[in-house]
Amino acid sequence: MGLITTRPRGTEDVLPQDTAAWQFLVDAARRHCSRFGYYEIRTPTFEHTELYHRGVGETTDIVEKEMYTFKDRGGRDITLRPEGTASVVRAFLEHSLGQAGLPVRVFYVEPMFRYERPQGGRLREHTQFGVECIGAAGPLADAEVIELGYEFLTGLGLRNIEVQLNSIGCPVCRPGYRAALVDYLRGHVDELCEDCQARLDRNPLRVLDCKREGCRAVTAKAPRATDYLCDDCRSHFDEVQQLLASLGIPFTLNPRLVRGLDYYTRTVFEMVHGGLGAQNAVCSGGRYDGLAAELGGPPTPGIGFGLGLERLLLTLRNERIPLPEPPAPDVMVAVAAEGPGAPELQQKAMVLARDLRRAGVAADVDVMGRSLKAQLRYANKQGIRYVAVLGEEEAASGEVSLRDMTAGTQRRLSVAALVDMFKGRRGPLAGKRGG
RNA sequence: GUGAAUGUAGCUCAAUUGGUCAGAGCACCAGACUGUGGCUCUGGGGGUUGGGGGUUCGAGUCCCCUCAUUCACCCCA
Numbered sequence: 060m061g062l063i064t065t066r067p068r069g070t071e072d073v074l075p076q077d078t079a080a081w082q083f084l085v086d087a088a089r090r091h092c093s094r095f096g097y098y099e100i101r102t103p104t105f106e107h108t109e110l111y112h113r114g115v116g117e118t119t120d121i122v123e124k125e126m127y128t129f130k131d132r133g134g135r136d137i138t139l140r141p142e143g144t145a146s147v148v149r150a151f152l153e154h155s156l157g158q159a160g161l162p163v164r165v166f167y168v169e170p171m172f173r174y175e176r177p178q179g180g181r182l183r184e185h186t187q188f189g190v191e192c193i194g195a196a197g198p199l200a201d202a203e204v205i206e207l208g209y210e211f212l213t214g215l216g217l218r219n220i221e222v223q224l225n226s227i228g229c230p231v232c233r234p235g236y237r238a239a240l241v242d243y244l245r246g247h248v249d250e251l252c253e254d255c256q257a258r259l260d261r262n263p264l265r266v267l268d269c270k271r272e273g274c275r276a277v278t279a280k281a282p283r284a285t286d287y288l289c290d291d292c293r294s295h296f297d298e299v300q301q302l303l304a305s306l307g308i309p310f311t312l313n314p315r316l317v318r319g320l321d322y323y324t325r326t327v328f329e330m331v332h333g334g335l336g337a338q339n340a341v342c343s344g345g346r347y348d349g350l351a352a353e354l355g356g357p358p359t360p361g362i363g364f365g366l367g368l369e370r371l372l373l374t375l376r377n378e379r380i381p382l383p384e385p386p387a388p389d390v391m392v393a394v395a396a397e398g399p400g401a402p403e404l405q406q407k408a409m410v411l412a413r414d415l416r417r418a419g420v421a422a423d424v425d426v427m428g429r430s431l432k433a434q435l436r437y438a439n440k441q442g443i444r445y446v447a448v449l450g451e452e453e454a455a456s457g458e459v460s461l462r463d464m465t466a467g468t469q470r471r472l473s474v475a476a477l478v479d480m481f482k483g484r485r486g487p488l489a490g491k492r493g494g
Numbered sequence: 495g496u497g498a499a500u501g502u503a504g505c506u507c508a509a510u511u512g513g514u515c516a517g518a519g520c521a522c523c524a525g526a527c528u529g530u531g532g533c534u535c536u537g538g539g540g541g542u543u544g545g546g547g548g549u550u551c552g553a554g555u556c557c558c559c560u561c562a563u564u565c566a567c568c569c570c571a
Contacts, residue, residue: 065544068562120569124495142571175569176495187571254568270567319569340571367571395529433524435531450529464531 069175069183071369080382084368085168088188091211092166095203097190100165102146108136114145114354116321118261125173139172142320143189144347144363145354151193152356161194168368180338180370189344191363193351198295201326201346202302204362208330208342209308211366216380220341222303222310223329226296227264227284227317230324230349236287237263247277264317283314292325299326322347326362334377341374342366387442389481390415391423392459393434395450401428408449411459411474420481439464447477
């Protein structure tokens with residue numbers, strides 16, 4: 060394969076046989092969100108690079124090494140969106156969306172770009188379904204957002220979704236915790252891996268989710284964020300848990316859960332599913348009470364999550380959860396053409412197909428000029444159930460021979476009767492198609 | 495960015511220790527007494543063996559580089 064017939068690394072083509080499943084997922088997300096009173100928002104695919112430096116944080120992996128950043132022809136510093144929350148909060152501030160009343164509840168389904176080494180369930184371009192609830196500071200909003208994500212996943216038929224929950228405090232209590240954590244870790248520096256030794260100064264909380272055995276052994280006995288929460292954070296976290304319990308959403312507390320983005324405060328969560336390999340988080344999010352102010356707007360609390368659709372699709376397929384296949388046309392108009400009369404019959408076939416389509420029927424027609432046998436083979440392979448054969452004889456009497464490919468039966472009927480027969484049908488018949 | 499494995503027709507894979515080894519199955523196209531699919535049979539198209547360089551009389555088979563894929567790490571959706 061040459062360069063021009065190969066897609067860029069970490070990207071994916073969604074082929075015709077897969078688009079029905081994609082549309083189903085996106086539709087499901089939209090319906091689900093509208094049930095919760097969330098409205099769709101669309102933001103640009105690229106933003107000023109500064110938005111992510113300020114919003115996501117200078118020391119995060121995303122900003123340090125994963126962004127697709129470039130200068131446009133006007134010399135502006137631009138970055139392809141690596142995550143959704145910063146853009147949404149930016150739009151919230153730019154358009155003063157809060158004026159319409161709080162909270163502002165929105166969702167999006169948009170592509171994200173991160174320069175990472177591709178792996179199962181991890182791409183350089185992926186699609187994220189995310190929601191944001193902006194303006195509500197209390198635990199009710201946390202519970203609502205988590206409920207929305209959890210019900211979405213289980214509603215698709217997924218079993219064994221594990222909700223992991225933690226609280227990483229706020230500007231009041233986190234410094235104290237951070238100091239305690241650093242203090243503890245300093246006593247075990249030599250047991251930490253190189254990466255974590257570097258993290259100690261830059262972003263000590265991140266040492267907690269290191270997977271290396273040595274580090275895990277150290278952090279297993281490290282102070283926990285939840286033991287250092289201030290009174291407000293403590294009660295907030297307790298109430299979130301009570302609410303989840305009363306909503307019937309099972310969860311487990313994971314003190315190692317810290318999330319890689321700087322804007323998180325208080326509640327952070329992930330929904331994981333086994334069978335995804337190392338990339339097992341299908342949905343994750345948290346509260347970001349300081350983000351709006353960080354971006355120069357009035358202090359405004361918020362909470363949301365991001366959910367990777369490629370990863371979700373992978374999980375659904377692994378779990379053998381049935382997904383829609385693209386429907387085949389209802390009927391195909393085939394031409395039984397012999398000799399000099401062929402062009403005229405082909406024209407009539409095109410006209411008949413047009414009339415069917417005008418009547419709302421999904422109709423295929425041969426454009427290859429192939430033999431009747433080949434046309435039938437084609438119809439069979441495409442899963443088209445009915446073939447209307449148009450030959451000299453039929454054309455002369457304004458009829459077609461309608462063949463039912465499933466039953467193997469055939470009968471003559473007028474063109475008008477054919478259109479009527481399909482006209483009443485609601486939606487295309489299901490059929491198999493492609494690979 | 496680190497480590498490992500892999501890379502032969504659209505797909506799944508063959509090809510003794512480097513020497514007719516560029517093949518098979520499926521798929522595709524076309525035929526099988528000429529207006530009819532699915533089954534069967536016959537025939538056909540299709541690959542500069544990911545790309546580049548090197549060793550050799552000769553490389554898909556050995557060496558180097560590069561690109562890509564997969565898995566793990568890093569991290570995340």
